[in-house]
Amino acid sequence: MTSSTHEFQSPTPDGSLSPPPSPFSDSEWPVIPTDELGMIADDESTSTKATSTQVATKVKNKAKPKRRQITYISRHFADDGGGTTQDETVGRRFIARNANANSLDPSAAEDLLPVTPPHTPARPHARIYYGINIDNLSSDSDLTDVPDDIGCDPFFPDEEPLSEKVQAIKVKSTKNRRPTKSPYFPHPHKHRPTFLSTLPFPPLSHDYFGLMQERLAHDPFRLLIATIFLNKTPGERAMPVFYQLMSRYPTPLDLSNAEVSDITIIIYGLGFQNQRARKCVAMAKCWIERPPQRGKRYKKLNYPSKGDGKDVGNDEFVDDDDARVAWEISHLPGLGPYSHDSWRMFCRDKLRGMAESWNGEGSADNQNFEPEWKRVVPLDKELRAWLTWMWMKEGWVWNKETGHRTKASEDMMAMARDGGVVVEEQGSEYLVVKQVEEERVADLKVEKKVERTAGDYLPASSGG
Template sequence: AGTSATVARFAGLSELGLEFSHSKTLDFPAALMPAKGRRPWFVGALVLRVPCFLSFGATQPNKTEHWLNLELYAGHVIWAPNPVPLSQKTDNLGISEERYMAKQPKKSPYFPQKRRNAASCLPFPPISARSFGLIQEKLAHDPFRLLIATIFLNRTRGEVAIPVLYSVFERYPTVAALAEAQEEDVVGMIHCLGFQNARARKCIALAKLWVEDPPVKGKRYRKLHYPNKGDGRDIKPGECVGDDDTRVAWEIAHLPGLGSYALDSWRIFCRDELRGLARDWEGAEAPDGFVPEWKSVVPKDKELRGFLTWMWLKEGWEWETETGRRRRASKKLRRAAMQGSIAIETNGSWILESSMAETSIYFEKTIQDK
């Protein structure tokens, strides 16, 4: 019954006047798992052919046995192509990614719009939500751990990196403890993430210098070509500049292993508090006229871009991710932002879409996260 309800909800069978019931035993939850080695968000990871009875209308006396093709997106059924008679010879599972993509029609009668690249999609909570869902929001008051998190998250999905991150925090609860850690011990803990040797060295080196020379207000250093090309050229390596100096420099730029993703994250969530301008990145207890640091950040990371798009929409602005320019959000966009949806990155901007399939994926992910 649960499987039938799931299929009816996501494939829209009830709206088509179709009745659905199993005609054979099927391990449906197991079939939802992506093929080994495939990314879980790959659209073509699985095409499930479910043996079932279909009948049009509640009064139809005879039910016909068919194969029902169900396409899965991120573990959810999102559409059902034409049923195939059960007598027709067909494979059940296991087609390759290449064969799957080659077989796809140029234009689907069910979804005439162009298929989106799943890697460019991001769950977009309502702007009334308390959190966007980034780990940086949770670590905003612990800048050292936030920077360690960026090392783990760089080129690694959050659902893989974050559990390992918390294991490292539990093993090394203080900066000093991580500074004294043996590299091989850290490597063993984070081996599943890949790049474990480089990551371990970066984390330990960062901890050691943090103990010796932590970032403080009034001491800034150059980060060459950040945030723009040419920035930092007028400052010597290792030179420390004060807050009254107008040259581009940053309080954490002397720390090792930090790229633009780490700097962007720290600027958005931590810099205002370090400089004593506000109690947090949202401007709590800030004086009148305060402009938070996040409004001047133009990151290249997809999730940080989505987060800033969400933050600007809270204030009624549509923000361009490539340039940082903004314009007043339309009423339609504000309504979509109030409801939450799926954000699609297109030509440097995040576009909210609220089709049945995309919205269902977002709400299912929200429920799982809780």
């Protein structure tokens, strides 16, 4: 097959390449009218312009012929029909062109590759698995996708699909795992799941339970200062510091004139020392300006129940005839629910002139008078234990959640008369009294198996 003259350049006698011949013949060049000076005429008609445009477009298209799409022919598979296909013809032309470009005889170059390549030699041994020659399988299948035309799956006869038998195996990773046991403490301390607090329970014949509030009830100012120290702090740490502070600043006036930095140094070991020092000075100043008075009850928001005090202004006070909840110390800064509960239980009756002490002593009508402590439902564990003991002295079992009481059984009263320990069990509405001999309670305190009350840390001279 020969190529056209305009597709290949031929060498000249001197060895240089001659320019390729024009792709157009003389008859195909457009005719453009000119004037006598050889210039393009201005009055050419619209039809002449259209013809020139069409001719120019045709020249442009012929100057850049479209790139021929090459179809690649497989050299390994012959045509099943035995004839020469279109792809085979194009392939022969491609070989002939390359042969001509390399100065070879196109007809000879066409015989370089046979039209039908030789067959690939067969394997010396057929690969037969489970009676199936896998070399005869179709070329688009693999060992995991056997064609359907060979019947059932030969690799897993009479069995369910493998995917239904595979089960996930959970492997526990040991990477970055923290040890569950400490190498330094082979027997770690375990929190008691049942007991929340264990306090000494004196015999019912005693006059005092042993609380700090009982011994400071005659001095309401010191009692309120002590509650600031006991908030979130055990008595064994708080009360010695409290006694040291009261020895240096014995009166509200002395404490109101103290420097906050000086108090901080004294109470540093309790934590929150800056906060507590500011509260002590601020409360002492306010106590001097407006001490608690009978008939003046101030706002205490959300005490004792949520929503209480919303209808009382910040600087407003109500008298004792008003049914709204407000208390005589609520205007003093730094006092929370624990301070208010302690005030009501041990100081309020005496301030109001209702009795000479917190248990109704010296009241005008001792038979019908109800002390304030009987209306308090505190959250503090020591105050709860005290109320359990006080109600048991009158023959009642007190509900620490609601304040309701039920008649105690004779067995319970017999156990409580001898004293022991009071235990607050998790999830129980009542405190449990466990009988322990009084001498044994003292030993348990030393062994730190029974918590001691805050009053145990006050010096004997401060009692009343």
